Amino acid sequence: MTHTTDRTADVAVVGGGIVGLAHALAAARTGARVVLFERDERAVGASIRNFGLVWPVGQPAGLYERALRSRDVWLDTAKRTGVWHVESGSLHVVRSAEEEAVVEEFLATSPHAAEQGCRMLTPAEVARASTAVRPEGVRGALWSPTELNVDPRTAIPALAGLLEREHGVALRFGTAVTGIDLPGVDTTEGRWRAERVFVCSGNEFQALYPEVFAASGIRRCKLQMMRTVAQPDGWALGPALCAGLTLLHYASFAHCASLAALRDRFDRELPVHRAEGVHVLVSQTSGGQVTIGDSHRYAATHDPFESAEVDRAILDYFSGFAALPRTRIAERWHGVYPSLPDGRADLVARPEPGVTVVNGLGGAGMTLSFGLAAETTADLG
Ligand SMILES: Cc1cc2nc3c(=O)[nH]c(=O)nc-3n(C[C@H](O)[C@H](O)[C@H](O)COP(=O)(O)OP(=O)(O)OC[C@H]3O[C@@H](n4cnc5c(N)ncnc54)[C@H](O)[C@@H]3O)c2cc1C
Secondary structure (H helix, E strand, O other), X not given: OOOOEOOEEEEEEEOOOHHHHHHHHHHHHOOOOEEEEEXXXXXXXXXXXXXXXXXXXXXXXXXXXHHHHHHHHHHXXXXXXXXXXXXXXXXXXXXXXXXXXXXXXXHHHOHHHHHOOOEEEOHHHHHHHOOOEOOOOOOEEEEEOOOEEEOHHHHHHHHHHHHHHHHOOEEEEOOOEEEEEOOEEEEOOEEEEEEEEEEOOOOOOOOOOHHHHHHHOOEEEEEEEEEEOOOOOOOOOOOEEEOHHHHHHOHHHOOOOOHHHHHHXXXXXXXXXXXXXXXXXXXXXXXXXXXXXXXXXXXXXXXXXXOHHHHHHHHHHHHHHEOOOOOOEEEEEEEEEEEOHHHOOOEEEEEEOOEEEXXXXXXXXXXXXXXXXXXXXXXXX
């Protein structure tokens, strides 16, 4: 194992969210001496505010492999850290003819997903797979076995600990990078030297390479989230859950011609949900609570307030297809992630020699970061 010395490293990583952590891991695996700078005392950004769902089924054909590679890294790091995780798989609950048509078209046109075991379940199979799904009106569900549920509040710190312990990564929490002029990396604790820098700064678009972000058309997406009280001991969610609105959200379904009829129906029947970008995912935490969200508002700057109407829309839709032993909401929060226009999956830019900006993973950072980092660090080894 190699360590940084005298404020000198081979690779410096800016940002202690999942994108930065994944880059630090990938770089350290090549044998590089790595330092990671995080301006806050611990990660408090999008990476600890999410569902903790590694969600290959939402990725289109070209990114599915990247998602599966990320999943393998998550499983490996979970094994090495002992952190809570569940190979949960997922159910897209189907309750209308329009939803059924989209799922059938997806299965017929997505051999990569079918190969992994994605298939349509009958209502009886849905009832066996999940006690949380309401049986009324269920026509079936898209079962996907590849989804993984981690708890971001425990998994992200555990990953940072693993980097330090097993890979010799120097973690500089509470240290902001204020400028890069290689081999100089200026920080709030003084100047470091590094050969390469990966800038994984999440929502911070102004401090480093603002021109890269300005040219990309990147915006901020604000999402509202809730978490229930702990469910009774021994109760488990099983597969992560979602329903028809999610078919409109993920790129994996975007090619389906049958989506137009489903979109028309939701536009007519659920105008508030559509206007607020509500689609509902349900995951579990290491403490037995259930996480329910979310909504999507896009802007350069968001107000810091949560909308009660949006929370109501999320919970109304949730209670249409699922029920929990304990429904009391214990926590509400919002998260913000950077989002690229035109459905682009990531922003990887090299504004000057030795510097790589990695950003814009949108709602899929937990799903794609490890796979992407293996690609962006490939020339290090
Ligand atoms: C509510 C919500 C739910 C989501 N659900 C899922 C999900 O279930 N599955 C999934 O795959 N994805 C999900 N996502 C998306 C995922 O969380 C993001 O794609 C991912 O967290 C982005 O990671 P990041 O490292 O870019 O950003 P962040 O986690 O925000 O980390 C960036 C870090 O960089 C630091 N930083 C910035 N500038 C500097 C500087 N100059 N010096 C030092 N440090 C700096 C910041 O302090 C911050 O900690 C969700 C996101 C949200 C908000």
